[in-house]
Amino acid sequence: xxxxxxxxxxxxxDPSLAGGERLGLITNPTGVxxxxxxxxxxxxxxxxxxxxxxxxxxxxxxxxxxxFGETDAVDARTGLPVHDTHQIDGExxxxxxxxxxxxxxxxxIADVGARFYTYVWxxxxxxxxxxxxxxxxxxxxxxxxxxxxxxxxxxxxxAHASFVGRFPLPLRHGRTVGELATLxxxxxxxRVVTMEGWRRDMAFAATGLPWVMPSVNMPTPDTALVYxxxxxxxxxxxxxxxxxxxxxxxxxxxxxxxxFAPALAALGLPGVRFRETWFTPTxxxxxxxxxxxxxxxxxxxxxxxxxxxxxxxLHVARALYPGHLRWDEHDLFLNRLWGSDSLARCLDAxxxxxxxxxxxxxxxxxLLYG
Numbered sequence: 185x186x187x188x189x190x191x192x193x194x195x196x197x198d199p200s201l202a203g204g205e206r207l208g209l210i211t212n213p214t215g216v217x218x219x220x221x222x223x224x225x226x227x228x229x230x231x232x233x234x235x236x237x238x239x240x241x242x243x244x245x246x247x248x249x250x251x252f253g254e255t256d257a258v259d260a261r262t263g264l265p266v267h268d269t270h271q272i273d274g275e276x277x278x279x280x281x282x283x284x285x286x287x288x289x290x291x292x293i294a295d296v297g298a299r300f301y302t303y304v305w306x307x308x309x310x311x312x313x314x315x316x317x318x319x320x321x322x323x324x325x326x327x328x329x330x331x332x333x334x335x336x337x338x339x340x341x342x343a344h345a346s347f348v349g350r351f352p353l354p355l356r357h358g359r360t361v362g363e364l365a366t367l368x369x370x371x372x373x374x375r376v377v378t379m380e381g382w383r384r385d386m387a388f389a390a391t392g393l394p395w396v397m398p399s400v401n402m403p404t405p406d407t408a409l410v411y412x413x414x415x416x417x418x419x420x421x422x423x424x425x426x427x428x429x430x431x432x433x434x435x436x437x438x439x440x441x442x443x444f445a446p447a448l449a450a451l452g453l454p455g456v457r458f459r460e461t462w463f464t465p466t467x468x469x470x471x472x473x474x475x476x477x478x479x480x481x482x483x484x485x486x487x488x489x490x491x492x493x494x495x496x497x498l499h500v501a502r503a504l505y506p507g508h509l510r511w512d513e514h515d516l517f518l519n520r521l522w523g524s525d526s527l528a529r530c531l532d533a534x535x536x537x538x539x540x541x542x543x544x545x546x547x548x549x550x551l552l553y554g
Contacts, residue, residue, distance in 0.1 A: 187392040191324030191362070191377035192292050193217050196226040201377050202322045204288030208236040208281075210269070210310060212244055212303075214294035214326075214396045223292045223324070224262050236284045237266045240293060240306040242399045271347060273309040281313050288320040291361065294398050297330035298412040299340065299355045300348035300521050303398070304364055308350050311365060315372040323376045325362035325552070327391050329408045332358045332384030332553065335546050336412065336491035340523035348520050354544045355491050355523065356412045358384075360552065367549035378552050387485065401431040410480050413494025416527075419518025420511045422501065423475050427465030434463050435497065436477015438470060439508040445478050447500045455488030457481045495527060495537040502531045 195201050196217060207227075209215070215223035228234055237244050237259055244259065244266050257266045267280055281289075289310055293303045307323070314321040337355025345351075351368060353359075359367065362376035382391065388405045397403050402411070407430075414432045417424040425434035436444075445460035458478040465471050482488045501509045511518045511528060519525045530537040 187390070188327060188382045188386075189380040190217070190326050190393070191379060192223045192226070192326075194380070195232065195290075195322075195324055195377050196223070196230045199227070199230050199232045202232060202288060202290055202375070204320055205233055206235045206286045207233055207288045207290055208238055208284055208286035209234055210238040210240065210289060210291045210293065210306065212240060212242060212293050212398070214398050215292040216394070216396055218393055220394060220396075222261070224259070224264070228262060234262070234264060236286055237262070237264050238269050238284075238289070238310070239266060241270045241302045243268065243270075269306055269310065273312070277309055277313045278316055281310075281317060281319065286319065288322060289314055290322045290324060291365075292324040292326075293361070294326045294396070295328060295361050296398055296402060296408040296411060297328045297356060297358070298415060299337075299353045299357055299523065300415060301398075301411070302347055304361060305347050305350050307361060307365060308368055311368060311370045311372055311374070315370040318373075320373040320375065321365070323362045323365045323374070325360050325376055325379050327379065327382050327386065327388060327393065328358065328360050329388040329405050330356060330358070330412070331386060332360065332551075334358055334489075335544050336489060336541065338523060338526065338540060338544060339547070344519050344524055346520045349523055353547055358546060359549075363549065363552050366552075367547055376552065382553055384551075384553055401426055403429070403431070406482065407432050409482055409485060409488065410490050410493070413490035413492070414480065414497070416494045416498060416518065416521055419521050420498070420509060421469065422509065423465055423469045423477070425463070425465070426468035427471060428463050430479065433480050434461065434477060435480070436461075436463065436475040437505075437508065438473055438475055439505055440476040441504075443504055444476070444500065447504060448478060448497060451496055451500070453489075453493050453496055455482055455484035455486070456493055457483060489541070492538060492541045495541055498527070498531060499537050503534070
C-alpha cells in the first residue's frame with residue numbers, strides 16, 4: 185500500500201463511505217488506485233452501485249485536446265453510459281444529471297493546484313447542480329502536487345470569472361479538491377472521503393502514488409510545478425510548449441533572440457535556471473516553425489515560485505520584444521487566466537509586474553490536513 189491512502193482507495197475498501205443507490209462517477213485517467221486499477225472498476229468490484237460515468241475536459245479516457253471533451257458513449261470496460269460535462273452548466277447540466285438518474289455524484293479526478301486548470305470548475309458546476317437537484321456529492325480526495333503550504337497570485341476578480349476560474353482563489357491555491365469543495369460553500373449534501381497520510385508540505389514523489397497524466401499536456405509532476413506561471417503564456421502569441429514533449433517547461437517564439445535567456449538568468453529568480461533552446465511545435469501555436477526560447481530547470485522545488493517566475497518572464501519578453509509580444513487578440517484570455525486585468529495593464533505600462541506577486545493570504549475555509 186502506498187504511504188498516502190487516497191479517498192478512492194478508502195471508498196473501494198468501505199463502500200458505505202459514499203451512500204446512495206445510484207452513483208455517478210466523475211472521473212478521468214487519474215481516477216486510479218495505487219496499483220493502477222481504475223477507480224470505476226475497483227468500486228464496481230467492491231459492490232458500489234455505479235450507474236453512470238461523467239467526463240470533464242479531455243474526457244473520461246483523456247483522448248481530447250485542451251478545450252474539448254469526449255462525445256457521450258458507453259464505456260467498453262464497465263458497460264456504463266458516459267456523459268460529457270465539459271462546458272455544460274446551469275439548466276443544461278441539471279437536465280443532463282436528471283436524465284442520468286443518479287442520486288449521488290462521486291468526484292475522483294486529480295487536480296494540479298492551479299486556479300486555471302478546469303477540473304475543479306467541473307466539480308464546482310456539478311456541485312451547484314447537485315445543490316439545486318438535491319443530490320449527494322462525494323469527493324474522493326487526492327494530493328495537491330504543489331503541496332499545501334504556499335499560495336501565489338491575487339485572488340480572482342469575479343468580473344473575470346469563467347471556466348478557468350469561478351471563485352476568488354489565488355492562482356496557486358494550495359488546497360486539495362476536497363478542501364475546495366468545502367470552501368465553495370454550496371448548500372449540498374457534501375461528503376469528503378479524506379486521504380490518510382498526506383501532509384501539506386509533502387512533495388508528490390513522497391506520496392508513493394503513481395503519476396498519471398491529468399491531461400494530455402501535463403505529462404509529469406515537473407510540468408505541474410511550472411504550470412501556474414508558464415501557463416500564462418497561453419494568453420499570448422508565445423508558444424507555451426504545446427506540441428512538444430515538455431509543455432510549459434519550454435517557452436519561446438520565432439522572434440526571440442539571444443538576449444532572452446541571459447536576461448531571465450540575470451533576475452536571480454528563486455529555485456530555477458533557464459537554458460536557451462530551440463524547439464519546433466508539432467501542433468498549436470507556431471506548429472512546424474522553429475522557435476527560440478528557454479527551458480525552465482527547477483533545481484529547488486521548495487524555493488521555486490512558479491507565478492513569480494511566469495510574470496517575470498512576461499515582463500522580460502515585453503521589454504525585449506515590444507513590437508512582437510502580443511496579447512491583443514488574446515487579451516481576454518490572459519485576463520481570465522490571471523483573474524483580472526491587472527497583469528495586462530502592468531505590462532502595457534512597462535511596469536514590473538512582480539509587485540503583483542506578493543504571497544496572498546490563504547483562502548478562508550477549513551483545512552482537512554495538517
